[in-house]
Amino acid sequence: MSGAQRQRVKYxxxxxxxxxxxxxxxxxxxDYLSEDMNWTECGEFFKLVNN
Structure with a gap:
């Protein structure tokens, strides 16, 4: 495989x-992130994907 056929999942x-x-x-x-940025949902999503 070469070019676009390869996938790099490390990053x-x-x-x-x-x-x-x-x-x-x-x-x-x-308080570096405001609540309207949905940082709690984002953090939960990252944890879900990791697990």
Missing amino acids: AAKLFSNTMSAAIYRCGAL
């Missing part, structure tokens, strides 16, 4: 990790 796996979920929760708890 997606890093993005949708438990660490990223925890970082989203932490930033939200410290």
Whole structure:
């Protein structure tokens, strides 16, 4: 396989990790993210994808 036929999941796996979920929760708890950004739902989604 070459070009567009290849998939690189390493970066997606890093993005949708438990660490990223925890970082989203932490930033939200410290008021770096506003509640209208839906950071709680985003954090839950990242945790769900990781598991």
